[in-house]
Amino acid sequence: MKRAYNFNAGPSALPLPVLQKAQQDMIDYKGTGMSIMEMSHRSSTFEEVLNGAKEDLRSLMNIPDTHEVVFLQGGASLQFSMIPMNFLGTNQIGAYVLTGSWSEKALKEAQKLGQTTVIGSSKENNYRSIPTQNELHLPQQDVAYVHITSNNTIYGTQWHHFPSFGETDLIADMSSDILCRNIDVSKFSLIYAGAQKNLGPSGVTVAIVKKDLLSRIPAGLSTILNYETHVKNNSLYHTPPTFSIYMLSLVLEWVKEQGGLDAIEKQNEKKASMLYECMDMYGDFYTPHADKDSRSLMNVTFTLPDKDRTTSFLQLAEEKGFVGLSGHRSVGGCRASIYNAVPIETCEALVSFMEAFYKEQ
Template sequence: MTTLTAPKSTPGATDRIFNFSAGPGVLPEEVLRQAQKDMWNIYNSGIGILEHSHRGKVFDRVLAECEADLRALGSIPDTYRVFFVQGGASSQCHMVPMNFARPDQTADYFLTGKWASDSVDAARSLCKVNIVGSSKDTNFDRIPDKSSWKFSKDAVYCHFTSNNTIFGTEFPAEPVHPHGAPLVCDASSDIFSRPIDVTRYGLIYAGAQKNLGPAGAVLVIAHNDFLARQREDLPRMLKYKTYSEEESRPNTPPTFAIYLVGQVVKWMLANGGIKGMTERNREKAAMVYDYLDSTDFYTGHAQKTSRSLMNI
């Protein structure tokens, strides 16, 4: 019979290589080492995080700490709910229009890349879609110039993808809807990588695997007033209200993924918070972009004014 023993701490990281994957992305070594320990025995409970009930006191603590740290990191006020859903950001492309638009209503969308295109296609199957701005004609090499933006007066919300991983572009700042439509953002690949004023948004969603942790969990930050607008004639598991009111646990959530998001957020807070992350990202991006701009051999795809700090 095999005898299980506690894992020994690894003295060095000599067997690890550089990882530039867009997602699942690299995780801080400090987080991985803490996860090693907590997979064996978390909070001196006698069992690991993978084995704890999602409705037990240990996971209650994990979830509470995760939310508190997210609020501290992102300066998220009490008027917003913070919770996790499943199905990846791709499912949110459908859940957003399903919850907040009806077939005869219009939603505004920016078309700036692959993931933005997926969001547009999903919305078109559920409501009317107005394209505010598009860079499709130039192979998504830029964020559309503000002079070309065309908003709907009656839009129920305005959706944009803040960072476009495949094409290397990023909105320099969130758009402002002139007619007051709530802003909805897919922030999967740049969430908390730079300053963000959460109060400008109706809803933010972010798949964890690019910038917050491992695959399996989606962070949602939503204003109470915006959540109150959602449709009630939907199946229970397709309502944001369900996940918000039941604290991310209408069923068994991806407990380990949520735990790791919490550990990554703790690491961010310990390393300068959003200000520290912004400085790190600018430094890394400058090293690459400065070299690309100094040579005639390489030509970057993204226009300089739209370059992403994350695609490095």
């Protein structure tokens, strides 16, 4: 079977070896006579998968003992509400940095639950850039936390240098760039990520939460929406998305086989560089949406000179086997999502196509 050139923004490409391994295990997982989807989440077999995934994530991201790892449901969207429910006190204020649509949605949910403020935004330039540290100013009130979105799939921007606010807790939605590079987890009090970009298929959300933060959770909070519930029950308070966690475990094994995050980061930089270099070479035709110092390693967004040529580009690309290159409806243009599992050969094929299309035009 010929594989598509998959640039979908999410759910997105998965490593072929992971899919092949899952195919082998689909009917009979390790001689149990059952698929992983059929067995009890309380079984020792599944707990081994879950605990193995946690340990592999800890190892790959160098997660310190000060932080817990839990697997949740509801996607990043549920985290938009859980965060203020758990950590935004009555007389406190939640500080948000707006860098795109998902940070706007996180703010919108928090506004329903407590006091919030925006301490930085690039909305005025259509989210082409990431605010600098000097542009972010905390209010005088008691700030519960600062929330950022580390990568912006729609606009193609990414934090290359994370801000710091002293003792104030930093929370990050890393749904679209977790595991794409090395980061210092200790700088964050909470990292959360929907799996469907770099971690696996949709259905499971990873949360990496600092233990000290759990003491701030108010009494009387709904059990299922309390982070401590999931920490104490090893992510097994209720039936977890067992297949998604199993797939996540395979993806983490694949990342280790590639050489860990050092190797993954170099590969991602190489893939992104070839696409941005192509656009910069033909700058009168392909225009990146993001400013140069804010360009994403994961989502390469760009426009063509006019709507007709954009339509022709996308139609011909589809005929050539390229999938998912349409830009988000709020921005238009084109978008190539080049997550970890997108092979370098797929990016090379896109560069060749872009060069040929430019010359034809």
